[in-house]
Ligand SMILES: C[C@H](OP(=O)(O)O)C(=O)O
């Protein structure tokens with residue numbers, strides 16, 4: 001049963017109870033490039049109380065460095081080592097978990113931030129933002145030469161998705177049975193500033209359907225993202241809380257990692273997801289409308 005936070009004591013007690021706060025980004029801190037009201041004050045409150053703050057996003061369109069630029073632009077204090085994205089988790093998964101040989105290459109359906117993180121791990125990338133692949137020209141196999149060095153296909157949110165990219169990825173995944181199929185994340189939608197848009201899960205869907213095969217997912221709720229954090233940050237899971245807006249990624253990620261979970265209703269999840277006949281079986285520990293509600297925990301005497 002979830003606890004609905006409501007009184008100033010509820011918020012101040014939660015702040016006191018947890019030392020490490022992991023925040024999802026889209027739908028919790030911002031919608032696109034529009035910051036959610038109250039976020040700066042509440043993050044400042046947590047930092048003033050010496051809380052560890054981490055940012056854990058499934059959005060693979062940006063690298064950690066890109067995100068640092070976004071935080072700076074939005075006036076949110078963040079250090080690049082506090083930022084964990086599914087692009088980074090995917091790069092670490094390829095380099096350190098499956099230990100992809102550096103002679104191999106990766107075909108990417110995704111954007112520059114994902115390419116940057118992969119290249120940061122010494123991985124050679126094909127596709128992605130390459131103009132030759134970002135085309136609406138008809139794709140024909142007669143004009144395609146398979147690169148035998150490609151040993152993995154990575155699929156993330158790609159606003160330049162097209163038939164050429166799906167077809168090339170399909171060739172790599174069907175003509176080489178050992179080729180890894182990896183999705184940065186499986187969010188069906190994501191909350192832009194103007195409303196919902198198809199997410200990375202809707203970008204990999206055509207490939208899944210054509211292949212009849214599911215990818216390995218490296219983003220939330222997969223433990224890969226938490227493994228990346230564990231490799232860099234020391235924290236006590238019992239005094240750590242994951243704050244998210246999507247039940248089947250953020251809250252499930254927190255539960256899988258043995259963390260407390262707080263659902264906010266400023267992003268994907270809506271009231272009917274948590275109450276009523278069609279409520280999700282994924283039940284957060286705590287629920288509040290917005291991160292801004294924690295302003296009630298800011299001592300007016302301070
Ligand atoms: C929605 C998700 O980002 P997050 O909410 O994990 O920051 C994504 O952009 O697919």
Ligand SMILES: [Mg+2]
Pocket residue numbers: 024025026027028244245246267
């Ligand atoms: Mg989110």
